[in-house]
Amino acid sequence: MATIYEVAERAGVSLSTVSRVLNGRATVNAKLKDKVEKAVRELNYRPNSIARSLASNRSDSVGILVSELNTPFFGDLMQAVESTLREADKHVVITVGHNNLKTEQDAVEFLISRNCDAIIMHVEALSDDFLIDINKNRLPIAVVNRHIDGLDQSSITLNNELGGYLATSHLIGLGHRHIAYITGPMEKRDAAQRLEGHKRALKEAGLTLNASLIYHGHYEEEDGKAGLLAFLSRNLPFTALVCGNDWMASGAMSCARDLGMSLPADLSIVGFDDVVFAHHVFPRLTTVSNPISQMAEMSARQILNTVYGHDYDVQRLFEPTLVVRESTMKNKAKS
Amino acid sequence: MATIYEVAERAGVSLSTVSRVLNGRATVNAKLKDKVEKAVRELNYRPNSIARSLASNRSDSVGILVSELNTPFFGDLMQAVESTLREADKHVVITVGHNNLKTEQDAVEFLISRNCDAIIMHVEALSDDFLIDINKNRLPIAVVNRHIDGLDQSSITLNNELGGYLATSHLIGLGHRHIAYITGPMEKRDAAQRLEGHKRALKEAGLTLNASLIYHGHYEEEDGKAGLLAFLSRNLPFTALVCGNDWMASGAMSCARDLGMSLPADLSIVGFDDVVFAHHVFPRLTTVSNPISQMAEMSARQILNTVYGHDYDVQRLFEPTLVVRESTMKNKAKS
DNA sequence: CTGTTAGCGCCTTCAG
DNA sequence: CTGAAGGCGCTAACAG
Numbered sequence: 238m239a240t241i242y243e244v245a246e247r248a249g250v251s252l253s254t255v256s257r258v259l260n261g262r263a264t265v266n267a268k269l270k271d272k273v274e275k276a277v278r279e280l281n282y283r284p285n286s287i288a289r290s291l292a293s294n295r296s297d298s299v300g301i302l303v304s305e306l307n308t309p310f311f312g313d314l315m316q317a318v319e320s321t322l323r324e325a326d327k328h329v330v331i332t333v334g335h336n337n338l339k340t341e342q343d344a345v346e347f348l349i350s351r352n353c354d355a356i357i358m359h360v361e362a363l364s365d366d367f368l369i370d371i372n373k374n375r376l377p378i379a380v381v382n383r384h385i386d387g388l389d390q391s392s393i394t395l396n397n398e399l400g401g402y403l404a405t406s407h408l409i410g411l412g413h414r415h416i417a418y419i420t421g422p423m424e425k426r427d428a429a430q431r432l433e434g435h436k437r438a439l440k441e442a443g444l445t446l447n448a449s450l451i452y453h454g455h456y457e458e459e460d461g462k463a464g465l466l467a468f469l470s471r472n473l474p475f476t477a478l479v480c481g482n483d484w485m486a487s488g489a490m491s492c493a494r495d496l497g498m499s500l501p502a503d504l505s506i507v508g509f510d511d512v513v514f515a516h517h518v519f520p521r522l523t524t525v526s527n528p529i530s531q532m533a534e535m536s537a538r539q540i541l542n543t544v545y546g547h548d549y550d551v552q553r554l555f556e557p558t559l560v561v562r563e564s565t566m567k568n569k570a571k572s
Numbered sequence: 573m574a575t576i577y578e579v580a581e582r583a584g585v586s587l588s589t590v591s592r593v594l595n596g597r598a599t600v601n602a603k604l605k606d607k608v609e610k611a612v613r614e615l616n617y618r619p620n621s622i623a624r625s626l627a628s629n630r631s632d633s634v635g636i637l638v639s640e641l642n643t644p645f646f647g648d649l650m651q652a653v654e655s656t657l658r659e660a661d662k663h664v665v666i667t668v669g670h671n672n673l674k675t676e677q678d679a680v681e682f683l684i685s686r687n688c689d690a691i692i693m694h695v696e697a698l699s700d701d702f703l704i705d706i707n708k709n710r711l712p713i714a715v716v717n718r719h720i721d722g723l724d725q726s727s728i729t730l731n732n733e734l735g736g737y738l739a740t741s742h743l744i745g746l747g748h749r750h751i752a753y754i755t756g757p758m759e760k761r762d763a764a765q766r767l768e769g770h771k772r773a774l775k776e777a778g779l780t781l782n783a784s785l786i787y788h789g790h791y792e793e794e795d796g797k798a799g800l801l802a803f804l805s806r807n808l809p810f811t812a813l814v815c816g817n818d819w820m821a822s823g824a825m826s827c828a829r830d831l832g833m834s835l836p837a838d839l840s841i842v843g844f845d846d847v848v849f850a851h852h853v854f855p856r857l858t859t860v861s862n863p864i865s866q867m868a869e870m871s872a873r874q875i876l877n878t879v880y881g882h883d884y885d886v887q888r889l890f891e892p893t894l895v896v897r898e899s900t901m902k903n904k905a906k907s
Numbered sequence: 908c909t910g911t912t913a914g915c916g917c918c919t920t921c922a923g
Numbered sequence: 924c925t926g927a928a929g930g931c932g933c934t935a936a937c938a939g
Contacts, residue, residue, distance in 0.1 A: 240931095240933085241933060250909080250910085251911075253909070253910060253934085254908090254909060254910075256933070256934060257909085259933095263909095264908070265908075265909085269909085283681055283684070283685055284685065284932085285687075285931090285932050286682070286933095287622055287625050287685070287687045287931090287933090288931070289934070290915090290933090291626050291915045291931090291932080291933075291934090292932075292933040292934040293915085293934050294915075294934095296622075306650040306651040306654060307648050309644065309647075311647075312640075312642030312643065312644075312646075313642050316642040319668055328667070328682055329667070330666070331664075333651075333654055346618055347621070349573075349618075350618055350619065350622070351621055352622045375573075487852045491852075494854070513642075513849070516826075517852055517853045518854065519829070575915095575916060575917085576916065577916085586925070586926045586927075587918095587926090588918085588919085588927080589924090589926080591917070591919085592924095594917095595918080598924080599924075600924075600925085601924065604924090604925085619916085620916055620917070622917090626915090627916075627930080627931055628917075628919085628931085
């Protein structure tokens with residue numbers, strides 16, 4: 238690979254001049270500029286971004302830290318951030334945390350040691366204090382789907398409580414009175430908040446909460462099955478089911494069908510997130526939309542603004558909406 | 573951030589000694605080593621990998637280039653590569669090519685300029701010659717799901733032709749005689765090969781190929797719908813449908829149901845890839861497995877071997893298998 | 908507007 | 924086994 242020296246030599250100028258035309262910051266005599274550009278072309282020269290980064294302490298790249306690489310949810314997140322940043326000519330370095338404290342810390346250290354200019358993350362394990370410290374002493378961060386007091390500008394959040402409320406209210410509106418709920422792990426803030434919304438909806442409708450109709454899962458498909466089986470074994474009446482995410486809803490649907498239930502006649506089901514397969518399932522899943530792509534875009538804009546001097550509008554609080562499809566219907570059971 | 577100088581000073585040794593204990597290559601007096609390690613801990617020192625990379629011309633990180641960030645297929649690919657490399661203490665830098673020549677080239681240049689030690693890629697637009705040149709003159713690459721003559725060691729491929737053959741043979745075995753086929757774009761090698769397999773299966777069974785029962789799509793969900801509608805409008809009999817991937821199969825299934833067809837009684841459908849939602853659809857999709865995770869792991873091993881001196885076994889040719897679920901059944905139509 | 912001179916933080920010869 | 928010195932490729936003052 239050619240270096241900036243060879244370009245300078247071939248163009249007959251000093252390397253600072255080459256650097257100047259490459260970065261376009263200072264003005265350069267047109268003739269010299271042409272010469273340099275010619276030399277660059279002839280040598281097929283590409284600046285070494287590592288060296289540039291070491292010298293300038295900037296890298297024009299921002300780190301992304303997600304929990305998983307192979308789920309539609311994080312896929313949408315990465316996709317949105319990448320394309321937003323690409324438009325501003327920034328690159329993206331992606332790392333994975335696997336929801337594990339050590340791994341997430343390592344990832345952050347890696348991104349810092351790679352001189353990223355900022356980090357956009359969606360993590361659970363890292364503590365608020367750790368993140369505040371990073372943002373204060375190391376490099377700017379933006380956090381998706383989590384609110385951190387003290388990082389209000391950098392937190393892009395979804396009103397999960399409202400989402401849970403919408404899901405359950407929808408079912409109540411359809412005449413359901415006994416509504417089961419399969420929640421995600423309570424350590425996850427979004428899971429806890431969604432459940433809160435469910436409770437509020439019940440309360441406002443004057444329905445009493447039956448703890449036996451709440452099952453604690455881990456946001457995974459099997460939990461849908463396990464939860465449904467648990468409810469059935471308890472021999473309580475219920476005509477509708479809210480799930481903390483679409484995976485569990487899908488698991489519950491498969492299980493219900495395997496048990497010979499007819500959907501949605503025998504059981505109305507609502508999911509959460511509206512991930513890509515929500516409309517692949519049958520009946521198509523009624524669910525709560527999670528505007529993760531927009532939220533991700535906003536996190537990218539936030540970074541563009543604070544680190545690179547852009548001036549985008551950034552929306553920091555998002556409201557989910559109910560997406561009514563075919564997995565819910567009026568309660569036909571008398572009760 | 574502390575530098576190696578500060579560590580050296582605090583430990584009372586020279587920076588070369590610090591470098592040595594950090595990299596563990598040369599032997600260092602145990603006492604000095606302890607001192608250094610103590611200093612490292614106290615200062616919470618982290619080597620700057622950018623600087624290390626500039627000086628050593630290695631980065632212990634390998635680039636990944638995929639077409640999309642937000643599909644299960646590429647998600648599985650990234651996931652498998654990442655975890656295989658992580659075990660060997662290598663990092664991963666992910667970039668996206670969007671199936672676009674210019675973007676893919678940029679991505680490669682980016683990864684090279686970031687001093688990646690190698691690149692693992694799954695791309696369509698980049699030419700064989702370009703890749704051969706990169707591999708020869710710049711840095712080692714591994715290619716997933718594509719065979720390149722001259723890069724035989726670095727090509728990890730799937731026998732797509734066999735996959736198409738398996739899909740159609742399965743239907744023939746169920747008594748179907750009129751089998752429609754929705755293919756992916758013929759520019760994509762895998763799509764063309766899968767279709768070849770379909771044709772071979774028909775031929776071997778003594779069935780004639782009807783060009784009107786082939787629809788050209790782009791591997792996207794809507795193509796499944798469009799294809800099915802096209803076939804129906806042609807007023808030809810057909811009792812089964814093979815789709816070039818699961819997305820199109822899912823689109824066809826939704827469409828069929830919307831038209832009032834009963835599945836699989838009225839139409840048997842086979843997909844390809846066995847992506848994560850294949851068993852979410854109803855009826856659960858019979859499809860051809862695409863062992864993308866294993867293939868991705870092998871590509872990582874290949875790099876581990878050639879770049880980092882490991883000695884893993886690597887399998888370079890994979891055979892798909894048929895996954896029979898509930899979307900296919902015996903042909904009941906006489907014909 | 909252009910060239911010269913120091914580093915950025917680290918690795919790697921080379922002597923000792 | 925250890926320290927000193929040079930350099931990776933580039934940017935960023937600083938003079939001129």
